[in-house]
Amino acid sequence: xxxxxxxxxxxxxxxxxxxxxxxxxxxxxxxxxxxxxxxxxxxxxxxxxxxxxxxxxxxxxxxxxxxxxxxxxxxxxxxxxxxxxxxxxxxxxxxxxxxxxxxxxxxxxxxxxxxxxxxxxx
Numbered sequence: 001x002x003x004x005x006x007x008x009x010x011x012x013x014x015x016x017x018x019x020x021x022x023x024x025x026x027x028x029x030x031x032x033x034x035x036x037x038x039x040x041x042x043x044x045x046x047x048x049x050x051x052x053x054x055x056x057x058x059x060x061x062x063x064x065x066x067x068x069x070x071x072x073x074x075x076x077x078x079x080x081x082x083x084x085x086x087x088x089x090x091x092x093x094x095x096x097x098x099x100x101x102x103x104x105x106x107x108x109x110x111x112x113x114x115x116x117x118x119x120x121x122x
Contacts, residue, residue: 006036024054
């Protein structure tokens with residue numbers, strides 16, 4: 001992935017899951033590989049699979065929000081980001097993506113509130 005060879009990363013993630021199909025980390029790696037190859041629906045489905053294996057795997061809550069944003073599904077992205085904040089707690093990633101979603105939805109005051117929180121965290 002760091003070398004931007006996303007198709008190869010996708011193949012490697014699938015191979016890893018063949019070896020260890022119950023690993024939430026490998027499941028997430030596959031979800032992220034789908035995301036990087038712009039296979040949004042597969043990325044979302046993979047996150048659902050992760051949560052079936054491990055309902056406490058926090059990346060599986062954080063990831064759908066920005067995947068929905070990439071699909072242009074702003075309301076779903078906001079809902080997913082808000083859910084992640086409830087489940088995972090607030091932190092830079094959990095604050096950044098709803099801020100982007102709020103801005104895209106024209107909810108500027110909410111976006112600015114989160115931006116202020118991010119600046120306070122910095």
